[in-house]
Amino acid sequence: MLNPVIRGWAQFHQFANSKRTFNFVDHAIHQRLWRWAKRRHPNKSKRWIRKKYFKTIGGNNWVFFGEDKGKELILLRASRFPVKRYVKVKLEANPFDPNWELYFEKRLALKIADNLKGRRQLLQLWKEQQGICPVCKQKITKLTGWHSHHIVWRSLGGSDSQENRVLLHPNCHSQVHSLGITVEKPRPLRGV
Structure with missing residues (x-):
């Protein structure tokens, strides 16, 4: 449920200077997910919670994942979306010339x-x-x-x-x- 929201938000804001904000959003989402997992399993250790909900992919040790109908899904990160820059039109350029x-x-x-x-x-x-x-x-x-x-x-x-x-x-x-x-x-x- 989070992936379409993160994808849409990141694609909407990727034209601004937003890399630092994307990292902040990823960190905030991670913090909320960690608190949710600890609250869901109050009698389990942190290591058990980490093993159940987070895995290592490509050098990143804290990738949130889950399964849906036998298919493994991972949570997108906003910081993985590239920042795209607008190229300004030259002041003297005239489209009718x-x-x-x-x-x-x-x-x-x-x-x-x-x-x-x-x-x-x-x-x-x-x-x-x-x-x-x-x-x-x-x-x-x-x-x-x-x-x-x-x-x-x-x-x-x-x-x-x-x-x-x-x-x-x-x-x-x-x-x-x-x-x-x-x-x-x-x-x-x-x-x-």
Whole structure:
């Protein structure tokens, strides 16, 4: 019952500078659980209580655990959730100015790569293109990197939909914006 509450609270507050608070919350929860266990078994020793409710996992000696329908469950710790930082938009950046299109595309790519739905979209784009950059006709890999490019720029009314985006190498993406090269979405072969 506690895990969804801890997960939701930690995910809500992970965008603030909250690591110290997460540690404090974990400590407070541990103290309450220890008092609860001692009150539940007043005639048992501390060692027995520790062995019954707490176990060692990955170097942490005080992981609260229990069983539900034969399945072992462990209590989440808020401090295990990573703190995520917002990246501020540059003051002079204008989303309606085509000169800033590359900057906003890079920001969007970081946002997309950060969540599961966005990673699925990137994978689908990569499969649509058969892993090939439409500009240089070379493979797009983790080593080469990629940028998500809008065919119709957002500053000119283009959407964020999958039909309006292609994956390009970072160098190709810079060339497209600096030289004004038009990019077309690659079409699959007939019958595929």
